[in-house]
């Protein structure tokens with residue numbers, strides 16, 4: 001069982017990810033609704049995996065990813081992107097994101113991304 005932190009400003013999106021990830025036996029250790037909360041919760045909960053939305057208020061997913069990587073270079077971060085964000089996605093992969101999921105996603109894509117980073 002892995003510890004998973006969800007960072008997304010959409011409550012509905014957080015709920016969907018939580019349901020899918022808990023469904024394959026992992027534990028959600030925190031939910032952040034912006035990048036600043038994401039960094040704080042990462043430090044507090046030291047999760048095995050983070051799902052990171054790109055577009056969020058306060059601090060976006062790219063800057064949150066960078067801050068987390070500065071704290072823990074081995075962090076396993078899965079980016080959650082929407083259509084038309086390929087430039088930002090490239091930035092995220094350069095900054096060390098391990099996997100990505102594109103909205104709207106099927107549960108299978110989330111499950112595969114989680115399995116991939118746990119390898």
Ligand SMILES: [Mg+2]
Nearest residue numbers: 009053055056
């Ligand atoms: Mg968002």
